[in-house]
Amino acid sequence: MSDILPVDQLEVLVLVDNVTDSLSANSPVAISEWSGLLTAGRLPLLSGRCTCCAHHGLSLLITVRVGNVAHTVLFDTGPEASTFLRNAEILGVDFAAIDSVVLSHGHWDHGGGLVVAIEKISKARNGQKVECFTHPGMFAERALQRPNGELLKFESVPDPDVLAQAGANVVNTRAPQFIAEGAFYLSGEIPRGTSYETGFPGHVRRSDDGQSWEPDPLIMDERFISVYVKDKGQIVFSACSHAGIVNVLTHARSVFPSVPLYGVMGGLHLSGATEKVIPETVADLQQFGLKLLAPGHCTGWRAMSALARVFGDELVPSAVGKRYTV
Template sequence: MAPSLVAVDQLTVDVITDNVSDTYASKPPFAVSELANIMQAGAQEISGTTLLVANLGYGLRLTTRQGSKEHVLLFDTGTEGAAFLRNCRNLALDLGTVEEVAITHGHWDHMGALEAAVGAIVARRGQGNVTVNVNPGMFNERGVLLQNGTIFPAARVPTPAQLEAWGARVSNDGDARLLLDGHFYYSGEIPRVTSFETGREDHLCRRDNSEEWRPDPYLMDERMLVVNVRDLGLIVFSACSHAGIVNVCTEVRRLFPDIPIHAVMAACISAA
């Protein structure tokens, strides 16, 4: 895979959905603040309606440029459509530029806004002009085992059939693949190789209501995304890192042994 991953000249990351607002958070020099972004998008004042909504989950718009060629990919969507669409509006992000969507794993806080996102993209691009990348393991029913023994189910995520009905093409495959002229590497299953990243013991799954719940600590449907930026190296995108961030980075080093990891960006970095 490594020779086929293009070294792009530029990568821009727009944070659409995140767990926190950055208004009072310290920021690295290369990051543009939320306030600066909404001002650039045309906000005339600081108010509750012009700022962004923080919510559980994660959603990024990734834009790459290599020579004169530009590609735009959506990396997860976050929890729910209203917050996602409001943040896109306040940031003046044109969802019509999104060519593909890469989903990390089948949890509602990363796919909950997918219907709204696909709808907005299709409204601009037309039916069948956006591809959603998933794998079959993402569509199990999920639940959490509480300390009192109660199983608390999680909201079901959109199925491939629903995505197609909303106007998306669906790439539902467990294998790794290169996306958009090789600008993005979308992984296959991430090997669990460390002894200390043991997953979530409270996590359960089942295919449907006809099955009994079974342990699912490792969430093997989780995927990562990698971009190679010229003169910098690899930018690794994870989400909840249920695989464990050390496992994620170990797999990236195995796949691309000759390219340094420059940065890792994730919603929450877990080693357990």
């Protein structure tokens, strides 16, 4: 790949996340939902009607500035349309300013609001097609096999034809991509190198015959986004880290070896059956010299506690409505 374009500033607005937290103290790089709404004059009354909803899922609005030019990418859309739309309205999202949409992987809690998001962006841009980046492996039916053998099926993400009808120009490929004139790097499939990051236990997908099910713990359709902030380094957005966050950061560093890693944001998937790898993960994260960790979504409270003990003020957990500026 060519060198990634350095940007002057990065801003991230959390549209959907598992938690809401406007009471905890924040790092200088972040402001909470309520503080941001008050500053913008968008909180006339402290009430449930005027504040965002948390929901199991993730959606990040990522904006970079290069000189006087801004580029915005919507990274995932949360679990369903109503939460996405409600929070976007409360937070004052300008849909016309969104250049592209990226679906990180084919799970309902990241793609449930995808169709309505594309419709809103296309309408705000006077019917213009919206670039939507997907991976061919995202569209298979998936499920979680429970210990008793029963399958808990997942809602499938919208297929490329449905996305196209909503107004998307679907870029459906396994290959890595540069987005917005090189300001965003969207990875290809993430190599798996560590011995302990073995994916999502019990995760299965429909076989090609459309009848049987097959193991799918690695979820190879997952990708990450990286942004290079000038004079700081790469900030990596990993929506669920089914590949393992150490594998994710190792790959990001290998793609752009001359650009140091600065931060990571998103779900680290260290909850549930993957809690057992928290010690190895936290230990190996220290090798990257990160200045900012903003975990959320599927990270889990046990992992968050372990990260807090090691990283201290570098840890700035994600929450719905929170805005980060780097």
